[in-house]
Amino acid sequence: MGSTCATCGRREYILREVKNRKDSLGSPTRLQPTGPSQPSTKNQIENQSKRIRVKGIKTHKFSHHPSPSIEGITEASHAEIIDKPKTEEDIKMILTAFNNHFILRSLDEDSKFIIANDMRFYTIGPREIIFEQDKPGLCFYVLATGRLEVTINGQRKNLISPGTGFGEYALIDNRARSATVTTLEKCTLWVVDRISFKEAVKRVNDMNHLENKSFIDSVPLFNTLTSQQKEALLAGLNTQKWHSGQRIVKEGDVGDLFYIIKEGLVSCSQNGIEIRQMSKGDFFGEQSLLYGSPRTATCTAISEVKLISIGSNSLIDVLGSSLQQILYRNTLRIACERSPVLRALSKEQKESIFDCMKVNTFQPGSVIVARGTHKGQRLWIVLRGAIRGPVGAIEKFGCIGDEFLDHPSEGEYMIDYLAEVESDVADISRVSIENCIGGNFNKVTIYNEALSVLKQVHLLRGLSPEKFISLTQALKVMHYSDRDAIVTQNNPGNSFFLIKSGKVNVFKDGVKLRTITKNDYFGERSVLFNDFRTATVIADGQVSCWVLEKDDFLSLIDEEIRQNLIERIELQDDTITLNDLIPIKQLGKGVFGNVFLVGHITTHRLYALKSVSREKIEQWQIQTNLMLERQILLQVDHTMILKLVKTFKDTSRIYFLMEFVQGLDLFDVLIELQLVSDADAKYYIGALVVILEHLHERDILYRDLKPENIMVDHEGYPKLIDFGTSKIINGRTYTTVGTPHYMAPEIILGSGYTFSADWWSLGIILYEFIYGRVPFGEDEDDAHAIYEKILEHKIIYPTNIDPNLAAKPLIQQLLNKNPAARTGGSVDKLKAHKWFANFNWDRLLSRQLKMPYIPKLRSLHNEIEVAFSSMKPLESLIREEESKEEVDFCIWNSMPPPEDWDSEF
Known part of the structure; x- marks a missing residue:
């Protein structure tokens, strides 16, 4: 099958195919694997190969422009734009037209009204072109008066009459128009361009989000929710409108909805007597939400009222538990953070204790802790009420x-x-606590500090929690006096040191290099390599260190893990220069640059080198994209994510030096496997879960998760590549980007999205594993037809496959239209899904699982030998490949880059 470069994600012949595609930014035609119920046939594969997946064209934010021209695209160029106030009839006609188009009818009512109100009035004479076939789209139109002709390849196909909307696909991206539209007589139209549409949708959603968030923040019931939980809660809210006189809730009825008033007045009455009136910001129904108890009052709208509401079932979907459980759990977490003693426990240890605690309700005057009870044998935490001490x-x-x-x-x-007062108190015995944390309380908390430092050591990243715990138990505490030599240069090294307290000075050849202090470490190479000490370390005052002996370390780590750790630490060599690299072969050619297999001139270690010419950088205006890609790659350090070693620059190019991964992309692996078993799917999906968890913890949204962007390396482990569309976010983002079949509904609508969009893509991949096809638009080549299927959200499961497959509930969860419900409350909840029962997450992280498929890769030995014999200059190979390229002019990013954008490369 050949070797594949991790940085571009396709084999060489496919990469050339990508370059020649004008409608795609990296997703070539591909064969579709068949489902697990039956083997594939030649006809099935031929039919499946018709589907072409194209990556969504990225749209950018522009300020509103008075003329109908954006991104170099012009439509209705002979139209006159008139500042005409809209009548009630105009608004009604526009909104009616919206409901005939899948993008617009999927929006909320507020967004529809704002967009309708923002539309501009065009008047244009007869026989004028509105837009042309095969030209990029810009605007959506609603014909107010006159008639229009629709032609395809010069042949009339349709007439457009007043009240009809057309051209909606341009609201998503600038793909080519499928027809030409021409006026038959003088016409007037209501028009909105793509940028104005997206800005309007963003404006409405931002406004609603901020307003709803302020409401949630003002409700005491939600005070203990974390910011992440509040965001999930916001995604589960529904907006309801009530007319004057309508009864919202009835006294005595059982309900589970909680309401907050956004607009209007509500009367609250008991036994027919009004007891109060409520207005904007007031809320009611909290007891029903917490306990499902009967309503204690009747609430009636006394004006036009807008409410936001949430029910207990929605809360469980987005938070993973009932609100009462969430509130108590959060209270326990806050209590632990406030306690100097409990704060020393790890997150996992605390959560284990919470699982074992019992909650009891005490009436006023009841005894919580009896006089004479032995101290240190039990822990109590107050969840509600007050205890007299x-x-x-x-x-x-x-x-x-x-x-x-x-x-x-x-x-x-x-x-x-x-x-x-009536109080709720959680309690647990000391014996149960020590069972939960795995040992003596005092000893465990002492080593927790060492464990937190160990996890910061690069060479140890990727070890399982079990291995880390074993390492902490092997640590010894050593004390040193001022000026003691802890290690000496050129002496053999057998120990690794973590500084527990104090500081040390590092000398090389008698010259002081640096001072390191608490939580820093040194001597790490000694536990892996038989190196002599490269420096002398002297105590500066009293110093205490945790010490890990090499023999203890090797007794805990098998040879396979040791080799993985050695490979990982070798990727941290930041002394490499361009002159150290020998070109071996070209691996791939992308839209923006070339990727080469290179070798280090002395170590012969292999790397992938991506080069992007400054000419292309200027022509495509991708400076900001390159800066962001570098920033993201430097933040991630995971054994299942492509590793950036270093970046370079010269007067001709920007370079990314990355680890070289031999393997196949996951899509090709699926074809090789033919049938994907439930267990096989679990391995790959589990790996993608921990990869996304790593990225999201660092505020990185991937945005293009699909099998083509996942390499399967020489050991069969998946590795995520291609961060060209990724983004660091704080809150929500609105850019339309991704591959259509894998894009979440909220990306298509432009209503704002967060990390939950990646979980939707994971759901698509899981469906694809199990059923051998994607759930939306499998047979569609056109991106807009795929978008329509996604927004329709009709998930159809093949009838020839067991309808009770264990993975089906997880697919439904991940493909929930409510973004906040996709993880079931958190990544921990997702990993605890019953489909993952008995799945060993620790062995996955430490690469100890047997993966379903090991790629059969041809040897590169001969090519490497030839390259190192000829010692061809790297520059000549790069120039040779660049000379074969046709450079197309296209502005990829409209924002001017910083003057010193490449200063850190």
Whole structure:
């Protein structure tokens, strides 16, 4: 099958195919794997090969322009734009036209109204062209008066009459028009261009999001929710409108909806008597939401009222548990953070304790902690109410007994602790706590500090939590006096040191290089290599270190993991220069640059080198894209994500030096496998879950997850490549980008999206694994037809495959139209889904699982030998390949780059 470059994601013949495609930015025609129910046939593969997936054209933000010309595209160029106020009839006609078009009818009512209100009035004479076939699209039109002719290849196909909308696909991207539209007589039209449309949708969604967030922040019930949980809650809200006199809830009825008033007045009555009136920002129904209890009052609209509401089922979808459980869990977390003793526990240890705690409700005057109870044997945390102790009330978030857990005493509590009001208290015994955390409380918390430092050591990243815990147990604490030599240059090294307290000075050949202090480490190469010490380390004052002996380390780590760690640390060589690299062959040719297999002149280690000419950078205006790609790649360090080694620059080009991955992309692997079993799908999906988790924790949104962007390396492990469309986000983003079959509905609508868009793409891939096809637009070549299928959201499961497949519920969860519901509340909840039962996440991270397929790769030995014998200059090979390119002018990014954009390359 040949070798494949991780940086461009396709084999060589496919990369050339990509270059020649004008409607695609990297997604060539491909064969589709068949489902698990039956083997593929030649006819099936031929039929499936008809589907072409094209990557969405990226749209950019522009300020509103008075003329109908954007991105170099002009439509209705002979039209006169008139500042005409819209009548009620105009608005009604426009909104009616919207409902006949899938993009517009999928918007909320507020967005529709704002867009209708923003549309401009065009008047244009007879026999004038509105837009032409095969030209990029710009605007959506609603014909107000006159008649229009639609022609395809010069043949009349249709007439457009007043009240009809047309050209909606241009609201998504600038793909070519499928027909020419010409006026038959003088016409008037209402028009909105793509940029104005997207800005309007963004404006409405931002406004609603901020307003709803302020409402949520103002409700005391939600005070303990984290910002992430509040964002999920916002995604689950529904907007409802009520007319004056309508009853919203009835006293005595059982309901589970909670309401916040956005607009209008609501009357609250009991037994027919009004007890109060509520207005904007007020809320009701919290008891029903928490406990499902009957309504205690009747609420009636006394004006036009707009409410936002959420139900208990929606809360479970987006938060993963009932609101009461979420609130109590968050209260426990906050209490632990406030306790100096409990704060020393790891997140996993705390969550394990929370799982074992029991919650009891105490009436006023009840005894919580009885006089004479031994200290240090139990922990209590107040979830609601107040407890009277020896020095005043202990309220919500307060702990009892935490200060004795690390140093249990023989003492007893001298007084009773009583509930002052009805109170909820969680409690757990010391024995249960130590069972949860895996050992003596004092010893575990001491080593937690060492564990947190160990996880920062590059060479140890990728080890399982079990291995880390074993390493901490092998650590020894050593103390050094001022000026003690901890290690000496040129001596053998057998120990790795983590500084627990104090600071040390590092000398090489008698010259001081640097000072390092608490939580820094040194001697890491000694546990992997038989190197002599490369420097001397001297204590500067009193120093304590955790010390890990090489023999202890090797007894815990098998040879396979050791080799993986060695390979990883070798990728951290930042001393490499361009002059150290020998070209071996070209691996791929993309739209913006070329990728070459290169070798280090002395170590012979192989790398992939991507070169992008400054000529193309200027012509395509991709400076900002390159800066962002570099920033993202430098942030990620994961064994299943392509590793950036270093970037270079010269007067001709920008270069990215990356690890070289031999393998196949996942799509080709699926074809090789023919049938994807449930277990096989679980391995690959599990790997993608931990990859996305790593990215999202660093605020990186991938945005183009698909099998073509996932390499399967020489050991069968997936590795994510191609970060050209990724973005670092803080909040929501609106850019339309991705590959149509894998794009989430919210990306298509332009309504704003976050990391949940990546989870939708994962759901598409899981469906594809199980059923051998994508769920939306499988047989469609046109991106807009695919978008329409996605927004229709009709998921059809093949009837020839078991309808009770274990993966089906997870597919439905990931493909939920509500973005916040896709993880089931969090990534931890997603990983705990029953489909992943008994899946070993730790062994996956440490690359100890047997993967479904090991690519059969041809040897590169001869090519490498020839390259190192000829020592051909790298520059000559790059120039040779660049001379074969046809450079097309296209502005990819409208924003001017910073003057010093390449300063860090």
